[in-house]
Amino acid sequence: MAFYKKQFNEKFGVYYPAAIVVGTPVTTKTVARRLSAMCTVTYADVMAVLGELAGVVADYMAQGKSVRLDGLGTFRYTLKTKGVEDEADFDFHKQLRAVRVQFVPEREGAVTKGSTATRGLVPSGIQWTAYDASLQKPSTGGSSSSTGGEDDGGGSDTGGTGEDDSNNPLA
Numbered sequence: 723m724a725f726y727k728k729q730f731n732e733k734f735g736v737y738y739p740a741a742i743v744v745g746t747p748v749t750t751k752t753v754a755r756r757l758s759a760m761c762t763v764t765y766a767d768v769m770a771v772l773g774e775l776a777g778v779v780a781d782y783m784a785q786g787k788s789v790r791l792d793g794l795g796t797f798r799y800t801l802k803t804k805g806v807e808d809e810a811d812f813d814f815h816k817q818l819r820a821v822r823v824q825f826v827p828e829r830e831g832a833v834t835k836g837s838t839a840t841r842g843l844v845p846s847g848i849q850w851t852a853y854d855a856s857l858q859k860p861s862t863g864g865s866s867s868s869t870g871g872e873d874d875g876g877g878s879d880t881g882g883t884g885e886d887d888s889n890n891p892l893a
Contacts, residue, residue, distance in 0.1 A: 723850075723851050724741065724849065724850050724851070725744055725850070725851055726739040726740060726741055726742065727742045727852070728852075739850075750769070753768075754768040783797060784799075791828075792828070794828060794843070797825050798823070798824050799821055799824070800824045801819075801820070802821075802822060803818055803819055804817045827843040827844065828843070
């Protein structure tokens with residue numbers, strides 16, 4: 723079950739539903755246990771492969787390639803940079819602000835005009851439920867489990883309102 727929370731966009735003066743993450747992130751060990759239970763590969767073998775996956779993906783991207791994992795999606799490097807008006811002032815290292823990884827979930831279905839394509843990580847029939855913080859168990863550890871807004875890789879979708887993430891407390 724996925725959760726949403728009602729958000730107010732001050733810039734546009736509208737309320738919109740925003741997807742939120744609750745609890746703590748699912749760990750690699752948890753994913754490995756589930757994968758090993760679903761196939762004939764042992765937990766240790768799954769952990770070994772998952773442990774090396776990030777390094778291999780980063781190595782291929784450092785070679786200027788994108789990496790497509792079937793059923794998951796494509797990873798590639800993108801740059802956050804500062805522009806200069808005069809070409810003579812162009813200096814890659816001075817203009818580079820950050821290197822980021824862009825992930826695009828795999829598409830399933832036709833992608834021609836008028837047809838429908840779905841994302842592999844977005845199954846049809848997701849059950850959305852309004853988030854009620856009072857139903858969450860109190861956190862006993864050091865991590866927050868209220869809205870998950872602090873977790874990387876989760877957070878909200880602005881629902882197409884055009885709001886940038888700097889104004890979104892869940893982003």
